[in-house]
Amino acid sequence: MMTEALAADVVPIRRALISVSDKTGLVALAQALVAQGAEILSTGGSARALREAGVVVREVAEYSGFPEILGGRVKTLVPQIHGGILGRRDDAAHVAEMREHGIAPIDLVAVNLYPFERTVAASAPPAECIENIDIGGPTLIRAAAKNHDFVAVLTDPAQYEEVIAEIAARGGTTQTTRARLAGEAYARTAAYDAAIAGWFAVREGIAFPARLTIAGTRRQSLRYGENPHQVAAFYAAEMAGAPSQPGIATAVQVQGKALSYNNLNDTDAALACVAEFEGPAVVIVKHANPCGVAEAADLETAWQAALRCDPVSAFGGIVAVNRTLDGATAERIAALFTEVIVAPAADEAARAVLARKRNLRLLLTGGLPDPTAPGLVLRSLGGGFLAQSRDTGRVRRDSVRVVTQRAPTAAELADMIFAFRVCKHVKSNAIVYARGGATIGIGAGQMSRVDAARIAAWKAGEATRAATGEAAAGAEAHPAAGSVAASDAFFPFADGLEATAEAGATAVIQPGGSVRDAEVIAAADAAGLAMVFTDMRHFRH
Numbered sequence: 239m240m241t242e243a244l245a246a247d248v249v250p251i252r253r254a255l256i257s258v259s260d261k262t263g264l265v266a267l268a269q270a271l272v273a274q275g276a277e278i279l280s281t282g283g284s285a286r287a288l289r290e291a292g293v294v295v296r297e298v299a300e301y302s303g304f305p306e307i308l309g310g311r312v313k314t315l316v317p318q319i320h321g322g323i324l325g326r327r328d329d330a331a332h333v334a335e336m337r338e339h340g341i342a343p344i345d346l347v348a349v350n351l352y353p354f355e356r357t358v359a360a361s362a363p364p365a366e367c368i369e370n371i372d373i374g375g376p377t378l379i380r381a382a383a384k385n386h387d388f389v390a391v392l393t394d395p396a397q398y399e400e401v402i403a404e405i406a407a408r409g410g411t412t413q414t415t416r417a418r419l420a421g422e423a424y425a426r427t428a429a430y431d432a433a434i435a436g437w438f439a440v441r442e443g444i445a446f447p448a449r450l451t452i453a454g455t456r457r458q459s460l461r462y463g464e465n466p467h468q469v470a471a472f473y474a475a476e477m478a479g480a481p482s483q484p485g486i487a488t489a490v491q492v493q494g495k496a497l498s499y500n501n502l503n504d505t506d507a508a509l510a511c512v513a514e515f516e517g518p519a520v521v522i523v524k525h526a527n528p529c530g531v532a533e534a535a536d537l538e539t540a541w542q543a544a545l546r547c548d549p550v551s552a553f554g555g556i557v558a559v560n561r562t563l564d565g566a567t568a569e570r571i572a573a574l575f576t577e578v579i580v581a582p583a584a585d586e587a588a589r590a591v592l593a594r595k596r597n598l599r600l601l602l603t604g605g606l607p608d609p610t611a612p613g614l615v616l617r618s619l620g621g622g623f624l625a626q627s628r629d630t631g632r633v634r635r636d637s638v639r640v641v642t643q644r645a646p647t648a649a650e651l652a653d654m655i656f657a658f659r660v661c662k663h664v665k666s667n668a669i670v671y672a673r674g675g676a677t678i679g680i681g682a683g684q685m686s687r688v689d690a691a692r693i694a695a696w697k698a699g700e701a702t703r704a705a706t707g708e709a710a711a712g713a714e715a716h717p718a719a720g721s722v723a724a725s726d727a728f729f730p731f732a733d734g735l736e737a738t739a740e741a742g743a744t745a746v747i748q749p750g751g752s753v754r755d756a757e758v759i760a761a762a763d764a765a766g767l768a769m770v771f772t773d774m775r776h777f778r779h
Contacts, residue, residue, distance in 0.1 A: 249388055250410035251276045253322070255378065255650035256299070257314065259353055265291040268349060270402040274409075279344070281306070281313050315376045323347060327388050346401075346411070347382035348392040351426075355433050359482055364441065371434055376427045387413070393426045427473040429453035431478050434567045446625060452616070454539040457487065463499045470499040472679040483613075484605035485509065489580065493592065495598030497578070500525075501556070505578050505601065508558035510665040513606040514632075515560060515656075517675075517770040520544040520567075523556040527683065531660045532676035537567040543676035545574070547701055556580070560606055563588040572598070583604055631774045633658050638747065638770040641759050644697045646745045646768035651724055654770060655722035655746035662776035666726050669694045669734075671743060673721040678702075679741075687725065687734040694718070695741035714740030727739050727775040732761035739765035 257775045258264055268288050280288060280295045287293045293355040299305045302318040305644045312631050314320075322344035325332045336343070336661055352372035362370075380390035393403060398420065404415055432451035439447045454473030463470035474487035486506045486724050491497065497505070510525040515533045520540040521531040529551035532543035537559050545552055556578045557571055563579065565587025565726070571579060579592065582602040593598050613628040635651055646654060657672035664670060665683035669690040672678060679698030681690035699717030719742030735758050738746055746762060748772030762769040 247413045247417070248408050248410040249345055249390070250274070251345045251390070253277045253279065253342060253344050253404060254348065255279045255314070255319065255323075255344050256288070256348045257281045257374075257375070257378070258348060258350045259372075260350045260395060261287055263398045264288065264395075265293065267392075267402065267443045268293045270405065271346070272406055279319075289532065300362070303649075311373065314378055316415045317341065319344070319378070319605055320381055320549075323389055326385065326387050326690065327334050335529055344389065345380075346379055346392070347392045347622070348398075349375045349378050350381075350393055350395070351379075354430065354437075355476065358437050367437065372430070376430060379423045379427055383420035383423040386416040390416050391419050391423045393419075393423050397422070404516055410566075430456075433476060433770075446629065450625060458497065459500075460499050461496070467500075472497075472499075472502055483607045483611055484582070484603040485552040485607050486580075486601070486603075489601040489603045492584070492589065492600040492602055493596070494578075495597050497599055500540075501578055501599065503568070504556040505558070505580050508556045508578075509603065510607060510609070511660065512558040512560045514609050514659040514662070519560045522548075523552070523558070523560045527680070528660055528663055528677070529555065529680060530677055533656060534675060536669060537561055537564060541567055541570050543674070547680065548697055549574075549679045556717075565591055568592055595755045629662065629778075631662075631776065632698055633772045633774060638772055639750075640768070640770050641750065641755075642762045642765075642767060642769040644766065644768045646770065650755055650768060651723040652772075654724065657722055658747045658772060658776075661724040661726045662727065662778070664778065666777045666779055668726040668776075668778070669738070670724045671695065671698050671718040671721040671738075671741065672724070673718075678721055679718055687727075688737050689730060691723070691725075691734055691737035691741065691744070694723075695737070698741065716740075718742045720744060722747065723746070727777060728755070729758045730754065732757050733769075735769075737763050743767070745769065747772060749773060751775070 251271055251274055254271050256268060256278060257280060258619040262285055278293060278295050279298050279301055281298045285295045285297055298314055302316045304316050306313045318341055321336060321341040325336045325343060327343060352370045354370045357367050357370040378551050379391055379393055380387045404411060432453040435451060453476040455476060455747060456471050458472040460470040460472060462468055487503060504523050504526055507526045508521045511528055512519050512521040517533045518537045518540050519533040521528055521535060522544050530544035530547035532540040534540040534543060552574060554575055554577055557576055558580045563581040563584040568588035568591040572591055576598055578599040582603055582605050584602060592598055608634060610630045615626050615628055617624045635655060635656060654674045656675055657670045660677055661668050661670045665682060667684045667687045667690045669681040670677055671694050678701055679694040681694030684690040696716045704718060721743050722745040723738040723743040725748040728749050730752050731754060735746060747770050750773060
């Protein structure tokens with residue numbers, strides 16, 4: 239019979255081992271196997287659940303003749319189980335040894351692991367976390383996956399339905415299915431071990447262990463990457479010990495077309511930026527850079543102010559808000575072609591408005607990410623990757639140093655803090671002009687800080703002309719008049735600072751730290767500017 243099954247590429251299920259932590263679909267799986275004539279071996283809670291459902295089960299301890307010991311830590315680590323899983327049916331020596339020792343083949347193993355990740359996420363004490371490190375489960379899974387020529391291994395209830403259907407249709411499992419399940423099994427045990435290793439590293443305060451393993455669960459296969467000739471997928475990170483955060487990976491898409499690689503990247507950038515602000519705020523992002531940001535008394539006002547900064551770039555952009563999206567704001571946003579809106583929540587009026595835009599994607603995150611929460615940022619290099627901690631730095635009013643003869647006014651200081659928070663999310667070199675809690679010009683990703691300042695000023699002039707229909711008085715000479723300027727890093731020379739003064743800025747916030755700081759401060763004093771140092775830069779490459 240074994241030879242016939244192998245020749246037909248189908249292995250019938252005569253004996254199955256089921257030992258699962260997650261009982262989802264357990265009874266249906268066992269009933270389907272029994273209907274095909276399989277004997278069910280099981281342990282502990284799985285065996286009890288099956289008996290209660292009327293499924294005939296044989297306890298592993300009774301089958302192997304060896305009792306569970308050490309409080310259940312040793313249940314399946316016995317030759318009768320692992321021999322039955324690992325024995326090759328096409329190896330005469332294996333078959334003879336199995337007969338000699340009374341070991342019967344096991345054709346299917348259904349195991350999911352102790353909930354270590356969930357236990358850690360619940361902030362359980364270390365002793366409880368350690369007790370939820372599964373030993374027998376990964377061993378069974380790896381053994382079954384290794385011998386997938388003859389054994390099917392199930393590690394997720396989501397796999398049950400397909401396997402049940404194949405067994406019913408084919409009389410057993412096919413080689414193709416078993417090989418795929420084996421690959422998924424090894425991925426699961428690798429992610430499980432990565433979570434455990436990560437927890438130990440966090441517990442011991444090791445930010446960058448000698449061996450870093452990253453695991454993720456595929457959330458979405460994408461049509462393509464940044465460009466149509468690239469392939470892509472979206473994965474949710476699995477990092478034990480890191481705090482659970484609302485974000486793109488946890489968001490629910492309420493409506494709209496499938497998200498693309500660029501959509502996801504830009505939406506993440508928008509959400510991270512809007513989370514920086516305490517008051518109602520709106521961020522508009524294009525190509526991962528903010529092109530308009532505002533904080534106001536309500537979202538509708540913030541939207542209008544953010545849009546004024548760069549209405550041309552906002553077309554086809556990504557919009558993030560940090561409050562429940564309301565109907566009035568949704569009406570305003572819907573008037574402009576927008577790819578994605580991301581919000582903590584949306585009221586019924588907003589949903590009804592946006593439902594008219596069938597292709598517009600609406601993502602609801604259920605909350606906002608914490609800008610100060612720890613985490614890792616990864617970037618691939620040829621043959622490797624860089625890892626660094628997230629930029630969790632935040633500048634507050636009481637943490638800046640006034641370095642010029644004139645101190646900023648309260649209004650200037652408020653705008654400076656606002657602008658510097660925006661600057662943190664703009665690609666370097668970055669200059670941001672802001673006025674009244676809104677950006678009026680953003681210069682991003684320039685090789686020269688002077689060019690970034692001039693581009694931001696030009697953008698401010700364009701926004702003024704778009705808003706008024708003509709150049710306002712003095713706007714040509716001073717397009718950013720009455721604004722403050724923020725720089726993500728220090729001015730290496732005075733020319734960058736002078737460019738902001740020429741644009742009409744009255745105050746500047748920057749990290750400081752240049753060997754020419756004295757020269758830059760003198761230029762600010764000569765122009766009558768107020769300037770503060772943050773002693774913190776925000777490079778974003």
